[in-house]
Amino acid sequence: MKKEILQIALVQFANEGYEGASLGKIAEAVGIKKPSIYAHYAGKDELFLSALTYALERERSHLGCYFKQMKEEPLENLLRGYFNWFIQDLEGNDHMKFILRTMYFPPARLENEIGELINPLFDSMHRHFTRVMRERERRENILYSDDFSSCALAFITVIEGTITELVYSGEAAYLKRYEAVWPIFWRGLVRA
Amino acid sequence: MKKEILQIALVQFANEGYEGASLGKIAEAVGIKKPSIYAHYAGKDELFLSALTYALERERSHLGCYFKQMKEEPLENLLRGYFNWFIQDLEGNDHMKFILRTMYFPPARLENEIGELINPLFDSMHRHFTRVMRERERRENILYSDDFSSCALAFITVIEGTITELVYSGEAAYLKRYEAVWPIFWRGLVRA
DNA sequence: GTTCACCTTCCTAACGGTCGTTAGTCTACT
């Protein structure tokens, strides 16, 4: 039951925001009364931060899973495949929406705690891609630049530009952006 | 006074969101009492949509201004300069934050009206950049692809990936992303 | 095996506070 509350709250927070989501509506969606939530969570803040921690942890393991799965793939497949990785699991869409919404527009009062939760994920993402660039470069020797950190940051930038479109317009527009930006990005990344 | 209310409301909506911003706090920031707002706006919804219309109109003229100013510049300068164009005027930061927040995470009840307001701006942005790509290509003959629409979409994707970082982390991180992504994007866009 | 205390988890009722909104009034300028 505790987990059901969390998962439903996560969806509500993703679509309505911290202020817009209400414990009453969450409870109703779960099928219980509002005060019953307090048997599991100390209050709205704790529920929110628990949902965020859960979504981040799931995303982190998701990420590690992907890198493990693509360990032997060439760089091009690894980067390109990452675009499809998101739209694979459907409920991950709500998770990503929740994370993006919370990191871009956090409720002011929880800004510090949220930053301490979210920043590590994006740091680790950056480190992962930096390492991958360096390792693959040693194997494949194709990159134009040897500033792997910048290359990784550029990739993350492109990823975020397309993901926001996934949140905004849905999968079709997302794929259109991917098809537009990927060939250009890849051409710019590797040697002529 | 009507305009003062609107501008202060815009900042509040940008930083707190539709649900998070309250008419009481807006009135206080303006220096009047809450019900006085109703002498100028029919309610919270109208104030919100007025602020959005204002921000969009200002952004649209801002955009037109930029293209006029860069009419004779080569494509590289025109695209590259666009990254600096945002951080030029400081209050534009709140405008952009407001627009992005509203387009990505609109209050559910106003979603349709908001879409009808925002979509034209991004359509016009896409058309502008598509036209610029085509015109400059005729002059400079440097682009790798002749799918100008896709090139424009790719550029907008990169822009959005960096702008979201401007909203999230501020100017320093924004510039870092720009410096990472621009050389790669430009190399991928033009012929070797 | 029964009893009893305890804990969990749900409930109803209600609190204080804030929200957006309306009614009605006063003031000042046209």
Place this chain on the structure above:
DNA sequence: AGTAGACTAACGACCGTTAGGAAGGTGAAC
């Protein structure tokens, strides 16, 4: 005289939260 724009007062609705109690399960003591 009339209108625009500010005010005070107050409305009902909803918010997060707390108090207090009922139902059910668990586990130790007898």
